[in-house]
Structure formats: C-alpha cells, structure tokens
Amino acid sequence: MQDFSRKTLETKELSRKFFAASFAVLLGTGAHALTLADCTRTTHISHGGQADHMDLGEGRVIWREWWSQEGTATTFVLMDCGSGEVLSARAAEENMGRRTAFDRTDDVMAVLDRHQSGARVFATFARIADDLDNVARDVMVTTQMQESCACAAAYPELRGDKMEFALAG
Numbered sequence: 001m002q003d004f005s006r007k008t009l010e011t012k013e014l015s016r017k018f019f020a021a022s023f024a025v026l027l028g029t030g031a032h033a034l035t036l037a038d039c040t041r042t043t044h045i046s047h048g049g050q051a052d053h054m055d056l057g058e059g060r061v062i063w064r065e066w067w068s069q070e071g072t073a074t075t076f077v078l079m080d081c082g083s084g085e086v087l088s089a090r091a092a093e094e095n096m097g098r099r100t101a102f103d104r105t106d107d108v109m110a111v112l113d114r115h116q117s118g119a120r121v122f123a124t125f126a127r128i129a130d131d132l133d134n135v136a137r138d139v140m141v142t143t144q145m146q147e148s149c150a151c152a153a154a155y156p157e158l159r160g161d162k163m164e165f166a167l168a169g
Contacts, residue, residue, distance in 0.1 A: 034156075038167065039063065039149035053150040058120055059158050061150035062112070071095035075138070076108055078128070081151035081158040084144045087125045089136035099137075107135040 042049040047069035054062050059081045065088075067073040073093040079086045091108040094101040111131045115123040125141045132139045145162055152165035 034149070034153040034165075034167070036061075036150060036153045039153055041149075041167075050149070053153070055150075055154040056116055059155050061148070061154050063148075063150055067096075071097075074105060076112065077148075078112070078125070079144070079148050079151060080125070081147075081155040082160065084160075084162055085125050085141065086144050087129055087132075087141050088138070089129075089132045089140075090138040091136055093137070102137070104135045108132060111135060 036053040036055065039053040040049075040051045043065075048065070048067045050063050050065050052062075052064045056062055056078075060078065061081060062076060062078045065075045065077055071094055073096050074091045075088055076091055077086060077088045089108055091105040092103040093099065094103075111128065115128045115131070129139050129141050147156075147159050147162045147165040149165050149167070151158065
C-alpha cells in the first residue's frame with residue numbers, strides 16, 4: 001500500500017514538473033501563430049504599408065499596398081505562395097510625380113474577382129496581367145525568393161526554399 005502511494009506521489013510530482021516545463025517553453029517561444037490580421041501594418045514609417053490580406057485558396061493570397069506621403073497610391077499584390085510568383089498592379093494614384101491622377105480600383109477589383117471566380121487553371125498570372133494592363137498601371141509579374149507575411153500566415157507549409165518571413169519588432 002505504501003509503495004503505491006509513493007509511486008502515485010512521484011507520478012504527480014513528475015506530471016507537475018512536466019506541465020511547468022512545457023508551460024515555460026510555450027511562453028518562451030511565443031507560440032502565437034501568425035494570422036492574416038497580423039500582416040496589416042505600416043512598412044514605411046507613417047507613410048506606407050500593407051492591408052486587407054486575404055487567402056484566395058489553393059496557395060494564393062492577395063493584399064493591398066498603400067502609400068501616402070506627398071501623394072497617394074494603391075497597389076494590389078497577388079502571390080502564389082508555392083512558386084513565389086507575384087503579380088502587382090497599381091489601381092490608383094494621385095500626385096505621384098508627373099503622371100496624371102487616376103483611380104481604377106473598382107475596375108482592378110472586377111478583373112481580380114472575375115479571375116478568382118473562374119477555374120484556377122485559367123487564372124494564370126499572365127492572363128490576369130493581360131486583363132489588368134487595360135485598367136491598371138505598372139502591372140508586373142515577378143518571382144520572390146522571400147516568403148510574404150500573408151503566405152507565412154495562410155500557407156507556411158508552402159515556403160519551400162524561400163527566406164522565411166518574420167515580423168519586425
């Protein structure tokens with residue numbers, strides 16, 4: 001009887017130590033998982049940033065980049081988290097150098113929505129870029145070798161060889 005009680009006490013003590021150690025590790029590692037909401041932030045002191053991050057499914061994310069110093073600009077960025085392919089398109093700008101002001105945000109959103117609502121096999125970045133060329137400025141398709149915040153939040157398993165994203169601060 002006494003042996004059983006001692007073993008029970010030892011087991012309880014071991015469990016308590018394990019729980020305390022696990023809890024300390026959990027607190028120490030900052031076990032907070034990155035979310036798309038965490039990606040909304042200022043990236044250039046007081047005058048530029050990223051917002052409205054969305055998971056489009058099948059490894060794709062989109063967000064809006066903004067700029068507001070001496071002029072304003074809005075650019076939409078679509079990224080394939082697996083390949084690192086990025087499509088960016090300026091939807092609006094005002095007082096950004098010598099170019100005339102424009103706001104085609106609704107038109108850009110309509111193109112993006114149309115491609116998103118169809119079969120993904122047809123929504124290639126090249127096709128989307130061709131359609132955006134008719135309504136947006138500075139349409140570019142590039143490949144990034146660094147994981148974006150939105151990809152880190154929505155598809156961390158697709159990072160592959162890309163440099164891992166980390167929030168500054």
